[in-house]
Every structure is written in C-alpha cells, then in structure tokens.
Amino acid sequence: MAKNLLTINDLTKKDILDLIAFSNNFIDEDGNFRKEDLFPDKIVANVFCEPSTRTKMSFAVAAGNLGCNVLDFDVDTSSIQKGESIFETIDALNLMGVDLCVLRHPESVIRDLAEHLPKMVFINAGEGSISHPTQALLDMKTIIDHKSDLDGLKIVIVGDLDHSRVTSSFVEGVSNFDIDSLVFCGHPEMCQKYQNTDFGIYEPDIDKALKDADVVMTLRIQYERFEKDLNLDLDSYKSAYQLSTEKLGYAKGDAIIMHPGPVNYVEITESVYDSENSVIRQQIANGVAVRMAVLSRFLSS
Numbered sequence: 001m002a003k004n005l006l007t008i009n010d011l012t013k014k015d016i017l018d019l020i021a022f023s024n025n026f027i028d029e030d031g032n033f034r035k036e037d038l039f040p041d042k043i044v045a046n047v048f049c050e051p052s053t054r055t056k057m058s059f060a061v062a063a064g065n066l067g068c069n070v071l072d073f074d075v076d077t078s079s080i081q082k083g084e085s086i087f088e089t090i091d092a093l094n095l096m097g098v099d100l101c102v103l104r105h106p107e108s109v110i111r112d113l114a115e116h117l118p119k120m121v122f123i124n125a126g127e128g129s130i131s132h133p134t135q136a137l138l139d140m141k142t143i144i145d146h147k148s149d150l151d152g153l154k155i156v157i158v159g160d161l162d163h164s165r166v167t168s169s170f171v172e173g174v175s176n177f178d179i180d181s182l183v184f185c186g187h188p189e190m191c192q193k194y195q196n197t198d199f200g201i202y203e204p205d206i207d208k209a210l211k212d213a214d215v216v217m218t219l220r221i222q223y224e225r226f227e228k229d230l231n232l233d234l235d236s237y238k239s240a241y242q243l244s245t246e247k248l249g250y251a252k253g254d255a256i257i258m259h260p261g262p263v264n265y266v267e268i269t270e271s272v273y274d275s276e277n278s279v280i281r282q283q284i285a286n287g288v289a290v291r292m293a294v295l296s297r298f299l300s301s
C-alpha cells in the first residue's frame, strides 16, 4: 500500500475491500467502537483549514480509540494568522515528531507536502473540491453493509456535483467495481463536469434518474465554493432536485439514501432524512470505523 492516502487511486480494489473488511473489526452491530491502545507512541495531528464536524471529529475519535496522542490544530489561533504558510506550519509539526497528519485544505497542497516531508504520513481529509478519499471509503462500506456488494447496483448521485469532492472520490472508488449504472442528476450548471464522462450518464430529470435506483446519494449546494453569487430560486430548485418521499417512490423500495452531511434540507426533505431508507446517520458511525482502519494501516506501514 502507498505510504500516504492522498487519493482513492492510491488504493487498489483489493486495498479498498481489505480496508472495509478491516474496519468491520472496529464497530459492532450496535455501533460501539473497539478501543485498544495499539499506537500509544504515535502522534496524530488533525489540521483542518476548512470547516468540518464529521470528518475532523471522527478522525479525532478514531485516533483516540487506537490509543494515539491526538493534536487538534486550531487554524484560527495558529501562526497561519500571522502569515505563516501551510508548508512551514506542517514542517514545524514534523520537527516536533508528529507521525501522521490528517489534512483538510482548500488548495491542492498535500502532494507537495508529502513529497517534502517523507518522514510524515499524510491522510487527505478534503482537498478543495478535488478529493475526499476516506469519505469514499465510508460511503462504499455503508453500501456494502446494506447491499453486500457494489457490483450490479444502480447508483444515483443528486445535487451540486461540480463542487463536490465527495462525488469525485466516490466515482473514482466505485470505478473499481462492476456497478450496473452510475447516474448523475442535478441543476445543469452544477453538473457541468458530469454531462460528458465515461464514468456514468447525466440525467437532469430526477424522476427518470431515480427509476429503479438501489442507492441514492444526495449532496448539498456548496455555496462557499461558488465564484459568483448564486442566483437560484430555491423553490424551483427544490421542486426539480430535492429528494422528497414522492420522488423517492421512483427508486426501488429498498433503496438506501445517503448524504455525507451537513444536511441543509434543500437537497433532501426531513421526512426522507428520517425515513427507514436513510442510512445517513450510519454513515457518520462508519466514518469512525473506516478512519480507525485507515489510521491503523497507515501508521503500521
């Protein structure tokens, strides 16, 4: 396995399946996590230069469950506020003996950092709108938990796909499998990258897109990533793309509904979020299990 987890493409299909199988050892059916002092001599720094709740806290919980020392780097009170670069910042952590850096950053800096600081292990926790590999792993684990396999499934992704690193890493991840079809749906201006790809088909009509779907992944509008003001009429957006109970009727009865969070209830109604089909809260718990597996593997290699 590669030394760092910078993109899902650092993993083979076997690595992906092994990590998911390994993560199952860390969570039981009731959602309780195994806690063991496996890495008491390792220091993990959580460096998040963009907002986060689930990813940041689940990495902290995962590292704590494994017995690591966890440093919560607070960008707002750090010397980044005095003009220090991300390179000098991470180099300082490296010189202090930090073994592994979990990094979320709006720009693509992680590859350069990993090259220049070979002693440290880097795990990508979100690179601008480009990639989010551990989210893809937890999404694939959640699907496998419910459908036992990714092969043969119809998977639909609805929402602001262009700004979504969740989508790009998920698409890379599932391209290792024989899924039946991958359908991209959403406002044409939010799905420009997905209208002509080899990975799947774009279907702007949500009712058609959802027909016989096994998995529906919904995504919020990433307002913070739009360069221009978004002149959007929310009511017409919701009537075209919000996943409601009525629209869900087009999918298979046992379709699972996913969302990486945070949920804005523009892209999905509260009743679908709360429905039996929703696995959104399980995704959060799976995030801890998958990150325990990732940290264990990359701290041991």
Ligand code: NCD
Residues within 6 Å of the ligand: 054, 055, 126, 132, 135, 165, 166, 220, 222, 260, 261, 262
């Ligand atoms: C996503 C992210 O940050 O890319 N959230 C997450 O990691 N759970 C999706 C989002 O912010 O909409």
